[in-house]
Amino acid sequence: MSFRTSVKNLINGALFLILILASGSCASFIARNIHWDGADSPVVRILLLTTNSSFTVSSNRVIRISGDGSVTEKMSAVFLPEEIRTTIRVEPNGKPLMLNGIPYRGYFEIVPAQNAMHIINIVRVDEYLSSVVPCEIPSGWEPDALKAQAVAARTYTYYHIIHNRKRGSLYDLDATVNSQVYRGINDERPSTTEAVMDTRGEILLYDGMPILSYFHSTCGGKTSDDAQVWKNNQLPYLNSVKCGYCGESTKYSWETVLSIDEIARHVSVQNPGMGPIRTVTFRRKNDRVTDVSIKHTRGTITISGNNFRLMFPPEKILSLYFTSKKSGSSLVLYGHGWGHGVGLCQWGARGMARSGFNYREILNHYYTQVKIKHTRSGYLASKINASYTVQ
Numbered sequence: 001m002s003f004r005t006s007v008k009n010l011i012n013g014a015l016f017l018i019l020i021l022a023s024g025s026c027a028s029f030i031a032r033n034i035h036w037d038g039a040d041s042p043v044v045r046i047l048l049l050t051t052n053s054s055f056t057v058s059s060n061r062v063i064r065i066s067g068d069g070s071v072t073e074k075m076s077a078v079f080l081p082e083e084i085r086t087t088i089r090v091e092p093n094g095k096p097l098m099l100n101g102i103p104y105r106g107y108f109e110i111v112p113a114q115n116a117m118h119i120i121n122i123v124r125v126d127e128y129l130s131s132v133v134p135c136e137i138p139s140g141w142e143p144d145a146l147k148a149q150a151v152a153a154r155t156y157t158y159y160h161i162i163h164n165r166k167r168g169s170l171y172d173l174d175a176t177v178n179s180q181v182y183r184g185i186n187d188e189r190p191s192t193t194e195a196v197m198d199t200r201g202e203i204l205l206y207d208g209m210p211i212l213s214y215f216h217s218t219c220g221g222k223t224s225d226d227a228q229v230w231k232n233n234q235l236p237y238l239n240s241v242k243c244g245y246c247g248e249s250t251k252y253s254w255e256t257v258l259s260i261d262e263i264a265r266h267v268s269v270q271n272p273g274m275g276p277i278r279t280v281t282f283r284r285k286n287d288r289v290t291d292v293s294i295k296h297t298r299g300t301i302t303i304s305g306n307n308f309r310l311m312f313p314p315e316k317i318l319s320l321y322f323t324s325k326k327s328g329s330s331l332v333l334y335g336h337g338w339g340h341g342v343g344l345c346q347w348g349a350r351g352m353a354r355s356g357f358n359y360r361e362i363l364n365h366y367y368t369q370v371k372i373k374h375t376r377s378g379y380l381a382s383k384i385n386a387s388y389t390v391q
Helices: 003-012 023-031 125-136 143-166 190-198 260-267 305-310 346-354 359-366
Strands: 043-051 055-067 070-079 088-091 097-099 102-104 107-113 116-124 202-206 253-259 277-285 288-296 299-304 322-327 330-336 371-374
Touching (some): 097 107, 125 143, 125 190, 143 190, 143 202, 143 346, 143 359, 253 260, 260 277, 260 330, 288 305, 299 305, 346 359, 359 371
Antiparallel strands (some): 055 070, 088 107, 097 102, 107 116, 202 371, 253 330, 277 288, 288 299, 322 330
16 A cells, blocks of 8 residues: 555544644753754664554644655654555654654654564764763763763764664664663753763774774673673773772672572573583683583583573673572572673763763773764764755
8 A cells, every 4th residue: 555545544544643732741842952953963763663563653743744755744643554565754843753652853764664664763863862871871970971971872873873874774773772772852861961962073983983882880890801791792992991980889799599490491491402400600701701501411501601691681690790609409699790891881980980080081991992083074974874864
């Protein structure tokens, strides 16, 4: 079915709905209507949602819906996967678009794929970061810690823009912990928006290109080489460094118990032929677990430390920086830190800021051999496809 026919059916079937928004919503939008000039901020494509269910896009003003040669203007639209056969663009008119009631800057593209739809938010990088930074770090922390996070998040964004567009990916990042957490306008805060604006255009470079600027909550005293976490990674700027500044984190030290039955239950999901466990051995380098060897009645399974950690619920094994002790039919883990431990330690950044270090000194501590440079207008233009426009 064409988009023109689909729009007609939606109108006739009352699938396009007119929403009357409360005046309070108008006021909140006006208060958050920050103006970005975009001179040093290209656009980024963020996957907000992949769904095979209906969803609603609306605004406080008429929105423009175009696709398959048709253009429609409505206050609100309900989209159904079976009705969409071509990419649809939904653009605002001076007020943010809302996806299922959640407001976002920029505009949307709806891309059909195998009876599902990808909803992609096309937004300027710094507008995107104004939501990412407070989603990733407490907005009440010291300004230099927030600025360090803003530069790290901006660099991470540029890195993925370049690499994913080179591969022809549909989007640059998604809105979850798989990339960077992004929840739109509702999560923006003045302090973190100020950090984004104060560092506008600044990114971390190694050999003239944006780095893969990983960050995590708490390193527990020292960060990890990336190669100790991800076997195929060996990036020269992601080396283990002593921290000494994250001691105030509630996750600096932790303890958890893993029963043998619990280990078998989680590991057997990816190893269905596994027999009863006989022994579990942890191999370490620089105090972090790099490999886990599990001997069972039918053989031996070797798993990377990071993959082993991710087999369990997130709150079970907080990091790979732990020792273990057998206790009956269980293992007691005594650990430090929270997260993969690579790159910027967020609690460490706060500690350094409290000790008088500025954000540039913080970044140069956690990322080695890097340079902090301003992108300037047009920087990396040949690498970044900025052919999309944002109102």
